[in-house]
Amino acid sequence: MSALWTAQEAAEATGGTTQGDWQVSGVSIDTRTLAEGDLFVALKAARDGHDFVAQALGKGAGAALVSHIPEGVAPDAPLLIVEDVLAALEALGRAARARSAARVVAVTGSVGKTSTKEMLRTVLARQGRTHAAEASYNNHWGVPLTLARMPRDTQFAVIEIGMNHPGEIAPLARLARPHVAMVTTVAAAHLEAFENIEGIAREKAAIFEGLEPGGIAVVNADLDTTPILEEAATRAGATIRRFGTKAR
Incomplete structure (x- = not known):
């Protein structure tokens, strides 16, 4: 089965910068339901998703969508770094609909x-x-x-x-x-x-x-x-x- 998103596709859709040449098979906003291979989206709501990026990667996330490298995350971790995480999620949705x-x-x-x-x-x-x-x-x-x-x-x-x-x-x-x-x-x-x-x-x-x-x-x-x-x-x-x- 083909990847849902490759690093290059996600970067082109969002205008972000990728670390590593990764691919993901799903998209998640919650480490409790995250599946191995998902892109973890670090949204800010009642809590900041950046606080859970290390946990998500530890559970097997294929990459994380972030606005900065969070504390406790390796500098070479598979990331997609953007200015605004919610805007980037919208851009991914728009690109998925377009294709x-x-x-x-x-x-x-x-x-x-x-x-x-x-x-x-x-x-x-x-x-x-x-x-x-x-x-x-x-x-x-x-x-x-x-x-x-x-x-x-x-x-x-x-x-x-x-x-x-x-x-x-x-x-x-x-x-x-x-x-x-x-x-x-x-x-x-x-x-x-x-x-x-x-x-x-x-x-x-x-x-x-x-x-x-x-x-x-x-x-x-x-x-x-x-x-x-x-x-x-x-x-x-x-x-x-x-x-x-x-x-x-």
Whole structure:
């Protein structure tokens, strides 16, 4: 099986500097679930991933994506050194999407995202090699991570996209570049960040901004905010497909 990423490919995608001529078979952000041969991505969140690079390499990581050589890591360790680790992860996701011939489905909605993603994974896996997000990896690092992990021979990909605040969905949709984008429903979730449910609908509808030319927008026909979703789909030049009791 070919490598998921070679050192040269990862460096070209991110603009980073590599140490060593390595290749990796997966991408991980957590040493607890890291598999041998993974690229460990040292993200900064509640804790700094750089503090776990030595542990990751000790567990068999093929390389680590870092912004500096962490303490306790050999100067000649297999690393990809970049200015910004999250931006580099996004760049890897973008490059993975660009090289892929997969048909991509993106799913968002106030409820039902993960269950819909899993149903799509099950159905599409019967048609060909299918790749989808783990758990609910649907945010600013989850979407690029899912894309960066996408095997070269993927035929179908299912990308879950979530949000907590305005302006989060469109950039992730443009990163995923789906052929089909679906809004499961619009409900009063995260209402503290929006003036009203119409604002939530407009944010969910931003998923259609990432559609590939000739893409399909799948909308729930039973919502008070369905017209907002359909207007956004029309602006994106999408073919609209409806589901629900009022679908036509």
